[in-house]
Amino acid sequence: MWLSRRFGFTLLLLAAGLAPATAGAETLRVATEGAYPPFNYVAEDGSLAGFDVDIAKAICAEMKVVCSYRAVAWDGIIDGLVAGDYDLVVASMAHTPERAARVAFSDFYYRSHSVFIGDASQILGTSPENLAGRRIGVATETIQADYLKRTFPGLTIVEAPDSIVILKMLEAGEVDVVLGDAIQLLSWMEAAEHARFEYIGDPVGDAFLQSSARIAARKDAGDLVARVNEAIRHIRLDGTYDRINDAYFPFSIY
Amino acid sequence: MPLRRHIEEQLTLVGAGRIFVVLAVVYAVAVVGLSVGFLRHVETGAASIQEQRIPAILTQNRNAVKVERLGSLVRSVYLARDARIERQVQLQVSALTQSFSLDRNERLSAGGRRIAEEVKRIVELRTLARSSPGDAAEEEIIVRRAYEDAMKAVEGLSQYLAGDAALAADDVSRDIRDAASRIRGIWIAILAVPALGALLLFWLFQRHVVRPINGTIDRLATIGAENRDGPPMAEPVLGELRMITRAVEAYGELSAELRRTNEALQVLSGQDALTHVGNRRSFDAALDLAFAEGARADGRVSLLLLDLDNFKHINDVHGHQVGDVCLRTVASAIDGHCRGTGYKVARYGGEEFAVILPGADLAAAVLFAERLRVAVSALPVADVTARDGLRLTTSVGVASLDAATGTPAALIAAADAALYEAKNAGRNIVRCRRTEPAAPARAKSRSAG
Numbered sequence: 001m002w003l004s005r006r007f008g009f010t011l012l013l014l015a016a017g018l019a020p021a022t023a024g025a026e027t028l029r030v031a032t033e034g035a036y037p038p039f040n041y042v043a044e045d046g047s048l049a050g051f052d053v054d055i056a057k058a059i060c061a062e063m064k065v066v067c068s069y070r071a072v073a074w075d076g077i078i079d080g081l082v083a084g085d086y087d088l089v090v091a092s093m094a095h096t097p098e099r100a101a102r103v104a105f106s107d108f109y110y111r112s113h114s115v116f117i118g119d120a121s122q123i124l125g126t127s128p129e130n131l132a133g134r135r136i137g138v139a140t141e142t143i144q145a146d147y148l149k150r151t152f153p154g155l156t157i158v159e160a161p162d163s164i165v166i167l168k169m170l171e172a173g174e175v176d177v178v179l180g181d182a183i184q185l186l187s188w189m190e191a192a193e194h195a196r197f198e199y200i201g202d203p204v205g206d207a208f209l210q211s212s213a214r215i216a217a218r219k220d221a222g223d224l225v226a227r228v229n230e231a232i233r234h235i236r237l238d239g240t241y242d243r244i245n246d247a248y249f250p251f252s253i254y
Numbered sequence: 255m256p257l258r259r260h261i262e263e264q265l266t267l268v269g270a271g272r273i274f275v276v277l278a279v280v281y282a283v284a285v286v287g288l289s290v291g292f293l294r295h296v297e298t299g300a301a302s303i304q305e306q307r308i309p310a311i312l313t314q315n316r317n318a319v320k321v322e323r324l325g326s327l328v329r330s331v332y333l334a335r336d337a338r339i340e341r342q343v344q345l346q347v348s349a350l351t352q353s354f355s356l357d358r359n360e361r362l363s364a365g366g367r368r369i370a371e372e373v374k375r376i377v378e379l380r381t382l383a384r385s386s387p388g389d390a391a392e393e394e395i396i397v398r399r400a401y402e403d404a405m406k407a408v409e410g411l412s413q414y415l416a417g418d419a420a421l422a423a424d425d426v427s428r429d430i431r432d433a434a435s436r437i438r439g440i441w442i443a444i445l446a447v448p449a450l451g452a453l454l455l456f457w458l459f460q461r462h463v464v465r466p467i468n469g470t471i472d473r474l475a476t477i478g479a480e481n482r483d484g485p486p487m488a489e490p491v492l493g494e495l496r497m498i499t500r501a502v503e504a505y506g507e508l509s510a511e512l513r514r515t516n517e518a519l520q521v522l523s524g525q526d527a528l529t530h531v532g533n534r535r536s537f538d539a540a541l542d543l544a545f546a547e548g549a550r551a552d553g554r555v556s557l558l559l560l561d562l563d564n565f566k567h568i569n570d571v572h573g574h575q576v577g578d579v580c581l582r583t584v585a586s587a588i589d590g591h592c593r594g595t596g597y598k599v600a601r602y603g604g605e606e607f608a609v610i611l612p613g614a615d616l617a618a619a620v621l622f623a624e625r626l627r628v629a630v631s632a633l634p635v636a637d638v639t640a641r642d643g644l645r646l647t648t649s650v651g652v653a654s655l656d657a658a659t660g661t662p663a664a665l666i667a668a669a670d671a672a673l674y675e676a677k678n679a680g681r682n683i684v685r686c687r688r689t690e691p692a693a694p695a696r697a698k699s700r701s702a703g
Binding site for chain 2: 182210
């Protein structure tokens with residue numbers, strides 16, 4: 001009796017020791033912007049949805065970790081990551097040297113190019129002459145904003161906190177053209193009420209804007225980035241990526 | 255030539271072993287170096303295939319799918335006849351063809367631009383037709399032409415991508431096949447060298463180690479034989495074996511020399527070959543010596559002559575081998591009695607033995623003769639005596655002389671005469687002869703009957 005009680009106690013200790021390893025599967029906190037449809041947005045029921053969110057879920061499943069998701073304003077999203085508020089940012093974030101100095105980037109999970117949109121009957125081209133006197137809208141802290149400030153220093157540039165706001169401003173006539181991601185703008189323009197807007201000119205040829213979206217992690221996150229890369233590779237190969245892609249876009253954006 | 259001779263002179267088993275070890279080590283190092291270098295090369299090739307060429311093929315593949323998609327979009331825009339769908343498709347075509355610029359493929363980008371332009375034209379024509387209806391048939395022909403041009407461009411891109419991807423895939427598979435066949439070739443070479451080396455080693459071992467050793471062993475076996483006039487052995491190449499062969503040859507020579515010397519010595523020595531007591535030669539010498547020494551000491555020399563009785567009969571009936579056994583047994587018995595006495599026994603003739611007794615007078619000689627006679631008659635000669643009732647006896651003639659005045663010849667003659675008397679007296683008996691006419695006063699001998 002004494003022996004079995006002691007044995008039971010030992011088992012209890014063992015179970016207690018093993019508990020964190022078995023019961024506590026690794027959890028990761030994922031942040032996205034929630035204002036960049038169709039890549040990430042807040043659905044009508046209040047949950048986060050979009051291509052980025054589905055990719056994040058697929059990657060979490062592939063890594064066999066439990067993930068929680070939250071929306072974070074774009075202009076503070078890197079600060080929050082560095083501060084440790086969350087572990088991964090999956091928010092169509094393009095790789096730039098400035099960002100790479102603060103966070104670690106995964107391999108890209110889609111590529112895109114930037115393009116101007118506007119009322120084609122009003123705006124004839126994208127040369128500085130064509131754009132002179134026009135209000136150019138762009139989401140703040142984006143590669144497109146950086147590009148505009150570098151390339152068209154003399155023009156009127158209007159920055160909005162996110163893509164939803166700037167597109168509303170375009171619709172309301174508060175800006176004349178918007179520079180943004182071609183894929184993202186495609187979805188917006190497909191809506192019937194945006195029929196008067198067209199792609200203006202060719203896509204911006206600047207290599208800086210032919211960007212690739214990547215997942216960001218803290219630099220001290222150990223092998224997390226390597227695991228994310230492996231997961232991206234896997235979902236690319238097993239068809240998961242293509243299924244997600246086809247749900248949002250008419251062609252592959254990888 | 256001098257170098258070759260030098261090598262042949264210096265080459266030893268140990269040296270050959272060292273050369274072999276050095277060769278093996280050099281070969282192993284070379285193989286490891288070669289393998290590592292080559293495998294690294296293969297690894298680099300595999301890495302380039304994995305990191306560059308397969309992604310390139312996948313990119314072609316992805317673009318092929320996009321072009322196919324483009325084809326269906328062109329068909330949609332042509333068939334739609336719906337402003338909203340036409341606009342959506344046109345936007346999608348724009349975004350899609352623009353995305354070709356990401357791959358930095360000029361041909362693809364140009365093709366994409368052309369298709370986008372044709373699609374734009376189709377949409378413009380349809381829009382125009384809707385706002386101001388004109389000749390529907392003529393409009394349709396123009397739209398149809400734009401559509402066909404667009405589809406032709408799609409087809410061109412599709413073929414370009416398929417051919418390119420197929421070519422790239424073929425390149426990759428050929429590279430992999432080449433690498434595999436090179437690996438196979440190198441491994442065959444790596445394995446063949448030790449295999450051939452082992453064969454060569456076996457042959458060398460057979461020729462330069464086993465054969466010389468066997469030859470030497472054969473040579474050793476002939477050493478005991480009388481006739482060893484076989485062909486002289488070839489000199490082994492390896493130093494140690496050459497030394498052994500030379501030693502064996504020298505040993506054989508020495509052995510033959512020894513045997514010849516032995517035969518000569520046998521003759522020269524005073525030993526009788528059959529009975530191992532003194533022979534006639536040593537008898538003569540010993541008798542001369544006895545007289546010489548006896549004369550100095552003013553002493554006497556006595557002599558016994560023993561003749562085995564009926565020995566011819568023994569030889570005839572039992573054979574010479576039994577006769578030889580009898581002679582050896584008798585000689586051994588007499589020799590045994592002489593041991594420690596200073597008396598000297600020798601085989602005097604066929605079945606005759608002589609015993610020289612330096613310093614002994616006639617009486618002592620007769621006494622010793624009698625002892626020998628009894629001893630001989632009691633000898634068990636092999637098992638022949640018991641089986642066939644054969645019994646050895648001897649007749650003995652005894653003589654004694656003053657060494658100073660007598661001569662060996664006179665002593666022998668006297669002893670011979672006494673032996674003759676003994677034979678006549680019926681054998682197995684001792685007879686003596688007194689032969690000292692010059693000094694009867696000193697005579698102490700008496701007949702011993």
